[in-house]
Amino acid sequence: MSLEETLxxxxxxxxxxxxxxxxxxxDDVAALFAEDGVLIAPGIRPRRGREEIxxxxxxxxxxxxxxxxxxxxxLVDGRAAAVEIDFTGKLDTGEPIxxxxxxxxxxxxxxxxxxxxxxxxxxxxxxxxxx
Numbered sequence: 001m002s003l004e005e006t007l008x009x010x011x012x013x014x015x016x017x018x019x020x021x022x023x024x025x026x027d028d029v030a031a032l033f034a035e036d037g038v039l040i041a042p043g044i045r046p047r048r049g050r051e052e053i054x055x056x057x058x059x060x061x062x063x064x065x066x067x068x069x070x071x072x073x074x075l076v077d078g079r080a081a082a083v084e085i086d087f088t089g090k091l092d093t094g095e096p097i098x099x100x101x102x103x104x105x106x107x108x109x110x111x112x113x114x115x116x117x118x119x120x121x122x123x124x125x126x127x128x129x130x131x
């Protein structure tokens with residue numbers, strides 16, 4: 001596979017991931033992960049495997065009945081990618097929320113997400129959540 005084909009494949013996975021998150025199709029998102037894929041986010045234990053990953057998203061996004069992850073910048077290096085995200089939405093109280101995050105993706109040889117780590121300022125987010 002050429003470098004260009006690898007870049008396109010990684011970008012296709014990222015497009016499918018963010019489309020699934022924004023459309024709340026969490027089973028489709030989990031299907032993008034390798035069987036033993038891992039999701040790491042601030043303040044929680046890592047989620048391992050598609051079943052745990054699929055269950056994670058509705059729980060974490062329950063406070064945000066309106067949410068949109070805007071992937072504003074994507075950097076790809078081989079089968080790894082860093083994505084800058086502008087998250088906007090509304091809390092379950094109706095209050096608007098906005099924060100920036102970075103997702104780091106590592107894909108395996110089959111083009112599945114082997115590891116996803118999410119990074120954001122958890123202190124700022126807690127202030128917005130009122131916790």
